[in-house]
Amino acid sequence: MNQKLSSTLTPLGEFALISRIAARVAPHESVITGIGDDAAVTALTAGMRLLTSTDMLLEDVHFRRAWHDPYTLGRKSLAVSVSDIAAMGGIPRWALLSVAIPSDIPLDFIDDFMRGFLELASENNVTLIGGDTCSSRSGVTISGTIMGEQYPDLIVCRSGAKPDDDIWVTGTLGDAALSLSLLENGASASYPLLSRLLDPTPRVSVALALAEAGLATAMIDVSDGILADFGHIAELSGVGGTIRSADLPLSDIFCSLTAYPSDISCRLALSGGEDYELCFTAGGSNREKIVACANKCGVAVTRIGIVTNYSGVTVLNLDGTPFTALADGFNHFT
Amino acid sequence: MNQKLSSTLTPLGEFALISRIAARVAPHESVITGIGDDAAVTALTAGMRLLTSTDMLLEDVHFRRAWHDPYTLGRKSLAVSVSDIAAMGGIPRWALLSVAIPSDIPLDFIDDFMRGFLELASENNVTLIGGDTCSSRSGVTISGTIMGEQYPDLIVCRSGAKPDDDIWVTGTLGDAALSLSLLENGASASYPLLSRLLDPTPRVSVALALAEAGLATAMIDVSDGILADFGHIAELSGVGGTIRSADLPLSDIFCSLTAYPSDISCRLALSGGEDYELCFTAGGSNREKIVACANKCGVAVTRIGIVTNYSGVTVLNLDGTPFTALADGFNHFT
Numbered sequence: 001m002n003q004k005l006s007s008t009l010t011p012l013g014e015f016a017l018i019s020r021i022a023a024r025v026a027p028h029e030s031v032i033t034g035i036g037d038d039a040a041v042t043a044l045t046a047g048m049r050l051l052t053s054t055d056m057l058l059e060d061v062h063f064r065r066a067w068h069d070p071y072t073l074g075r076k077s078l079a080v081s082v083s084d085i086a087a088m089g090g091i092p093r094w095a096l097l098s099v100a101i102p103s104d105i106p107l108d109f110i111d112d113f114m115r116g117f118l119e120l121a122s123e124n125n126v127t128l129i130g131g132d133t134c135s136s137r138s139g140v141t142i143s144g145t146i147m148g149e150q151y152p153d154l155i156v157c158r159s160g161a162k163p164d165d166d167i168w169v170t171g172t173l174g175d176a177a178l179s180l181s182l183l184e185n186g187a188s189a190s191y192p193l194l195s196r197l198l199d200p201t202p203r204v205s206v207a208l209a210l211a212e213a214g215l216a217t218a219m220i221d222v223s224d225g226i227l228a229d230f231g232h233i234a235e236l237s238g239v240g241g242t243i244r245s246a247d248l249p250l251s252d253i254f255c256s257l258t259a260y261p262s263d264i265s266c267r268l269a270l271s272g273g274e275d276y277e278l279c280f281t282a283g284g285s286n287r288e289k290i291v292a293c294a295n296k297c298g299v300a301v302t303r304i305g306i307v308t309n310y311s312g313v314t315v316l317n318l319d320g321t322p323f324t325a326l327a328d329g330f331n332h333f334t
Numbered sequence: 335m336n337q338k339l340s341s342t343l344t345p346l347g348e349f350a351l352i353s354r355i356a357a358r359v360a361p362h363e364s365v366i367t368g369i370g371d372d373a374a375v376t377a378l379t380a381g382m383r384l385l386t387s388t389d390m391l392l393e394d395v396h397f398r399r400a401w402h403d404p405y406t407l408g409r410k411s412l413a414v415s416v417s418d419i420a421a422m423g424g425i426p427r428w429a430l431l432s433v434a435i436p437s438d439i440p441l442d443f444i445d446d447f448m449r450g451f452l453e454l455a456s457e458n459n460v461t462l463i464g465g466d467t468c469s470s471r472s473g474v475t476i477s478g479t480i481m482g483e484q485y486p487d488l489i490v491c492r493s494g495a496k497p498d499d500d501i502w503v504t505g506t507l508g509d510a511a512l513s514l515s516l517l518e519n520g521a522s523a524s525y526p527l528l529s530r531l532l533d534p535t536p537r538v539s540v541a542l543a544l545a546e547a548g549l550a551t552a553m554i555d556v557s558d559g560i561l562a563d564f565g566h567i568a569e570l571s572g573v574g575g576t577i578r579s580a581d582l583p584l585s586d587i588f589c590s591l592t593a594y595p596s597d598i599s600c601r602l603a604l605s606g607g608e609d610y611e612l613c614f615t616a617g618g619s620n621r622e623k624i625v626a627c628a629n630k631c632g633v634a635v636t637r638i639g640i641v642t643n644y645s646g647v648t649v650l651n652l653d654g655t656p657f658t659a660l661a662d663g664f665n666h667f668t
Contacts, residue, residue: 143477
């Protein structure tokens, strides 16, 4: 195959494409059989449990090719799944990647996409072990599956929050939603803000550190908005919570562009999805340990509220009155 | 939610749809945390390795809603992946299912699809542990991931075929391809033939029996056509093979409809995909054991050729001359 002639996938074909991808995957001792057999064979660490999560990204639903260059799209395709393993306190290990691609898509698109995917994999010690490739008649569809592992006692579920626990969040909120809002309104978004939407960083190291230190009672990643995502913790833990909008961590650029404090800034920070920060709960006696643990990982953490023993999530305005008229987090089909 | 009003997905919404699916999943002792957290948590059997495979099915590429009713589509969505675990000699265990669905699709479609998926899961002791649901702007896309397990010594890869091994295949070949050909040409296909295309049976029990008895040196499932799929075994084993077209197992209905023997019958049997039978290789001294093993599982097995120590796969005509002008197996993008 003369690659100079292969400007699209058609002359390359499915099996050559798979070989092309497989050749770029670094081997790992845990992978007994990787890409190329009916199924991948991997060895779990003795005593650990398997963690598994999957995400599907659809063109013009989850991403637009006009906004997402293939390299960052590749990174994000894996980042959203790695974030799920992080949110369990797990160690990311192996990924499967299925892509449906129009036959006339430039080969450069695939190469750049895979470069991004495999770079983020490498940054998180994840090995690609399999997947599927097929021709699509309507846009690019990406389905990624990630597997991780962790000792049973260190796994952090959504169901462990207890009344009077603090509610914490890493990083800043609302940046991805603000970027999306700017793009959707035809405005441009500058790079540090835009990268929060296009190239989110899964919070693996701080999640692992919190899990290994036994500091988090419940944890989730913020993909649907902090309000909806803490709501999942509250529901599964059989508790409620109060979130103080004055304490939401916001970036300087977010504050300046949304004229903080304002209703729109609160809404974006509370209900905007795709920040891929971690929301977790922890006992009040562990505050100093949590800050020290996050500092070691170079990640900011902020207490934004308190778990209650009655159900429902309340948001308090800057002046302490209840915040109303909130949008829900993102929900497909509605 | 009054379900009588929920004729499409829109009033139900994403989270209610997930709950609706989760409520139908039978629990399993190996599943510590199933649907509803950031990642599923499962416990592997001590000493076993993890087997993982994934398949994507696109509307109008892999299936047409006019041909595939949602119930059998649900079954097939899992069957094609279970077949991959079988082909490794593995025990199927857990599945992830991602679906992208137009918002206006009838809720009955999803219910029937899930009924089929979960029935085939139950038949194979597979538990659904997670997935993703999203709204699609163009047709139904299904991405299934299956995990299985097996002891290291019992796993059967594609790479173990040895010169002079017999080449075997389960069941009959070409039925699915003939069904597809009939449908594509506007003809009808009667049910026993049509079910080979729409509702294939993964050969789990015979695959496991062969693996546990140490009888198969290499194995693959026939999804791209026996010629292409044995070709994968040959390539990964560093061998070749001769396949006798006179020995290909064909169903009576296949023979009558393709006017066997004919070029078209040989081509469909050799290059037609989606039969999801098993092709495996085994030492010549094990012939009786293999037949007995397959008989116990109620599956026919047929010797169709011999592994050679030189590369390339040759097909012999009924009269022993080489068969030429073969189509390749299915290959996306070309």
